[in-house]
Amino acid sequence: RKEVEQDPGPFNVPEGATVAFNCTYSNSASQSFFWYRQDCRKEPKLLMSVYSSGNEDGRFTAQLNRASQYISLLIRDSKLSDSATYLCAVRGSTLGRLYFGRGTQLTVWP
Amino acid sequence: DGGITQSPKYLFRKEGQNVTLSCEQNLNHDAMYWYRQDPGQGLRLIYYSQIVNDFQKGDIAEGYSVSREKKESFPLTVTSAQKNPTAFYLCASTERGSSYNEQFFGPGTRLTVL
Numbered sequence: 356r357k358e359v360e361q362d363p364g365p366f367n368v369p370e371g372a373t374v375a376f377n378c379t380y381s382n383s384a385s386q387s388f389f390w391y392r393q394d395c396r397k398e399p400k401l402l403m404s405v406y407s408s409g410n411e412d413g414r415f416t417a418q419l420n421r422a423s424q425y426i427s428l429l430i431r432d433s434k435l436s437d438s439a440t441y442l443c444a445v446r447g448s449t450l451g452r453l454y455f456g457r458g459t460q461l462t463v464w465p
Numbered sequence: 466d467g468g469i470t471q472s473p474k475y476l477f478r479k480e481g482q483n484v485t486l487s488c489e490q491n492l493n494h495d496a497m498y499w500y501r502q503d504p505g506q507g508l509r510l511i512y513y514s515q516i517v518n519d520f521q522k523g524d525i526a527e528g529y530s531v532s533r534e535k536k537e538s539f540p541l542t543v544t545s546a547q548k549n550p551t552a553f554y555l556c557a558s559t560e561r562g563s564s565y566n567e568q569f570f571g572p573g574t575r576l577t578v579l
Binding site for chain 1: 498500505506507508510513523553555564565567568569570571572573575
């Protein structure tokens with residue numbers, strides 16, 4: 356079983372739409388959680404960390420559900436510039452490596 | 466500006482040749498990582514190092530080797546034993562101490578075997 360599972364999509368949505376991605380993880384002892392954004396042929400960049408209480412940054416909301424072992428990313432009022440691949444990542448311990456999902460591809464069309 | 470540099474950006478190799486990918490960081494991070502990414506796939510960990518002169522195998526270490534002689538440098542050698550080396554290689558680093566420390570990535574090297 357993979358450490359992190361993520362629906363690869365693709366998700367194709369119109370501008371202004373709300374879209375949500377989920378990511379499940381297998382290790383119940385996982386310490387920390389992240390969403391990265393990766394543009395085509397570029398390196399991933401941190402979008403948001405995901406905290407137990409949930410957190411919001413403008414149009415982006417990240418949530419953690421430890422009981423069901425998943426994290427989510429909600430994008431409201433989608434922009435063309437949101438088109439990218441979104442990778443979830445989970446860290447197993449304080450000094451541990453990150454485990455990445457395979458990424459979810461999002462295309463926002465005008 | 467602090468960051469991670471990788472060179473070269475594009476690399477072409479003939480079958481049977483070893484090649485070394487460079488990764489340098491000036492963020493003063495202890496931990497460094499090498500990932501491989503294939504089209505439509507996530508990141509797979511090749512090797513990582515938590516401290517100078519120490520490193521561990523990741524999930525797909527076969528056919529690769531690394532060294533960590535300096536804190537700022539973590540070169541990756543793709544050997545001829547790696548059967549399918551064409552991929553996008555990403556180097557990353559992070560500061561130790563907190564599980565929420567961000568992992569920063571370099572711009573990557575695209576390796577093509579001819």
